[in-house]
Every structure is written in structure tokens, then in C-alpha cells.
Amino acid sequence: MDKKDREILELLENNSRLRYEQIAAMLDMDQTEVENRVKELEEKRLIVKYHSLINWEKAGQETVSALIEVKVTPQRGSGFDDIAERIYRFPEVKTVYLMSGSYDISVLIEGKTMKEVAFFVATKLATVEEVQGTATHFVLKKYKQEGVILEDKEDDRRLVISP
């Protein structure tokens, strides 16, 4: 990966709907070159997915998210990886991180109701053999996600014409 690739990634990370021709113009590149590079970045899974950040709450869709601290006993040979995999295979699990500090694995779960999430933790997560304990924290309000302030659409307050 070189400087051009990095610049393409930066642009797409911020706005995945940019067209090849726009990227080409902004980076002073040939459009075909941009297309080829993006394809390669996709194949190498440096670009993992193109997605949209949706404010579901505003869309009236009630979802419940919870951040679960999980304490586990690491396994000889694979450490935390196999345990993490058992957890991240569940589709309800949106994010899994290995953490430093007082617990080991951080799991973000989304469900329709609080009960559904709690039930999932009790039956699926807490019952994994290596899991020593869990602590569930429900998300009450999302202010900022993926670097974007959700509620805050700052209008262009500038004068329309100025010298």
C-alpha cells in the first residue's frame, strides 16, 4: 500500500459514495487507475465493507444495545482467540474487542428488547465454558458514533457572498 492507496482509503472512509471520477480528480489520478486500486483494496479486504451509518432511533426503530464486559480464562495455545470466535459468530453480536484492564473481552450486542439482550447474555454468553463472568451495560443514548455526532447537523452559517 502506497500514499495513493492511503489517500483513496481516507476519502472512501469518509464518504463511500464518492465516484471513481471524483476520486480521480481529487487525487490527480487516472480514473482507471483508481478503479483498479479500489478493486485491489477490496480483494485484499483492506476495504472490508461499504456501509451507511443510520440513525435508527430517529427512524422510529426501537433497538436496544448493550456493552458487555466479559471476563474469560484464556486457553493454552489459542489464548483468547477461540473464545472470541465463539462469541463473535453470533449474529446478535455486533462488535468484539479484546481489552486491556479489568476485564478481557468487550462485546456489543443489539437486540429488539432489553429482555432479548439479557436472555442472550444469560443463555449464550455466560454459558461459554471459559467465561468467568459478565457485566451488562445498556446503552441509553447514542451521541456520537464512528466519528459522527448523530444529532448535530451544523448548518452552513456563512454569508452566501463575502469578499
Add this chain to the structure above:
Amino acid sequence: MINWTDKLSPQVKSIPPSGIRRFFDLVSEMKGVISLGVGEPDFVTPWHVREACIYSLEKGYTMYTSNWGLLELREEIARHLYNNYKVAYEPRNEVLVTVGVSEGMDLALRALLAPGDEVLVPEPCYVSYAPCTSMAGGTPVPILTSAENDFRVTAAEIKEKITPKTKVIILSYPNNPTGATISREELMEIAKVVKKHDLVVISDEIYDKLTYEGEHTCFASLPAMKNRTILLNGFSKAYAMTGWRLGYACGHPEVIAHMTKIHQYTMLCAPVTAQMAALEALQNGTDEMLKMVAEYDRRRKLVLKGFSEIGLSCFEPKGAFYAFPSIKNTGLSSEEFAERLLMEAKVATVPGSVFGVNGQGHIRCSYAASVENLTEAIDRMDKFLKKLSFCGEEACG
């Protein structure tokens, strides 16, 4: 009844209002307009700067500062100029914090000019230079730089306009409205003329950080030029701080002392809140500033490519955030073109003629706008140009 016409200063009455005003009034009444007419960043001031200002208010920084500005800020400005351009100013008597470059320009001209003194003003340029010169009692002498030379003023063009009354020349690169920059070599040639004719240079370098190709040369950093130069700069463009109104002037202690005298009686000092914010911008703002500059550069390329694809000829601007395309082949004047573009295609630009007679035949397009808006604006301009050329051939109205 008081008759104001009799009361008002004839000198101020003789100064025409800015040509931008009429356009502003036109645009304000319209909806769905994409504006490329804005002379300021489309970023808000970085949060760490705003946060530092809020903190300063909480701590009670609400008093006057020294007329010169906070010493800590002046020290930071001097350090910054030294690090960037290796030009060393003494913070105690060679740096004055002003209310934007606008005030700095006014102070410099008023501190220098006696009635009849001539000020060389390369045009196209920012709208305030000539009026401020007149209001300070001087006579602005425009130098019409040529489009063929990408509107960079040359030593020869300057020489041609020098008379025994010439005292000052104003330089402003990177340039508003053209986006032109100027090389160190070209400035060296100008410096020779300046020295030979014993001129003072007022160098407005507010867009210095927004230089996309090559390096910006600070005029005061040229050999023997520091003592002949009043360097004006500020925080508006690089740090997206236009509304804070904060700038600075640097120069020889004698001229800075005179400028400070006017400043102390008219302004007293620049607002302390803005000074506290500026301190934070200089100390911790470089990363975000560079990000904004990189972003402008990408948009610059997008706009240039777009213009070339729709057949709008435009020299490559290498600084500021303006493109200054020529619209001469449409047969319309700048004003006509800009007005019809606004009314028929809903894209706001500024007629080049506002910035000097040789800006005629050009429009100023600011690319301090989002990629979506720039793309849409170029699209609209494309349709507008096609309609124009079709109508030209068919002679329709």
C-alpha cells in the same frame, strides 16, 4: 430636519460601496442556491480552539489586554514566524495583535501615508486595499497584472508605475481572488525594485498556509526586506477563525509603534477571548490545519478538472481557495455572467470585476464548499454554458 448629505465626509462619500453588496442582496432572496461566492472556510473553528476559548471565559479572561496584545500570544506568533520562515521578530516591539488583517491594513496605511502619497496596488486584489488607501489620504495606483502571467505582478510592471510620490506597494500572495502564488525568485526581483526606489511593502499573507504547490515565501524573509516590510497575517483562513477577527502586524519597531498608537486610540486592543483562542490555535492547531489544507487541495483539483471538462478555461490556482476562470468567450461581462448564472442556474459566484478592472471577464469561484456541492455546481454550470452557447449560435434570447 438634519441634512445628512451635507454632514457626511466628502471623502467617504466619494468611495463607492463594495460591488459585492448588490450580489449579496440578489442571492439573499433566492432559495436552492449553491454558493461558490463565500470568501471563508467551510469548516467551523476546530473544537479544541473553541473549547480553549470557553475555558478562558470560565476562568474570567474578560479584561482588556495590553494594546499590543497578550505578550504570550505575541511570543507565540514570533516563534511561529521564525519556525516557518526564519524571520525573527521581537515580540515586545515588533508584533502587534490586530482585529483581523483588515485592521492591520488600515493601521499600516494610516501610519504611513501623507496626502498625495501613492500606493501601488496590483489588481485583481482583495476589495479593501484601494478604499483604505483613499481613506488614509493616499492615492491608490492600480497595477493591472495580466491574465497571461496568471495575475502575478512583475518587477517590470511595478517599475512602470513608480513616481516620486510612490511610497508603498501592497503585495498579497497567495491571492484573493485569483488563487495565484508567487515564487521566491519573482519576489527577489520585486525586492530589488523596492530597495532601489526606497519603498515600503505591505504584505498581506493571510493565505500563506493555503499554498498547495511549492513553498510560500514570506516577503519579510528576503534579504534586507524585513525592515521595509509590514507583514500582515491572521488566523481566519488557516485555522477557520474568520468570525473571531484576529490578526497581527509585524515590522520595524518604529512603524509598529505608530500603528499601535492608532490602534490604542481606535481599538484599544483585540478581544481577549479571540486572543486566547488564537494562542491555542498556534500551540496545538497544526494537525487540524494541515488536514483542512489537504482537503482544500483535493477540492481544488476536483474543481479544476471539472472546469476543464465543461470548457471553462482557468489557470491553475496554487494557493488560497479560489479559482478564477475566464468567461470571456461567452461574450458576457463578469456581472452579466454571474447574474445570469445565479438566476438561471442557481450558482452564486462573484464577478471578477469587483476585484479590479482587469478582473473583468472572470468570475471568482470559492472551492471552500463540500464535494457534493462542488460537483453539483459544476453540473449546473455545464448546463448553463451549453444553453449559452446554443443560444449564441441560434441567436435566441
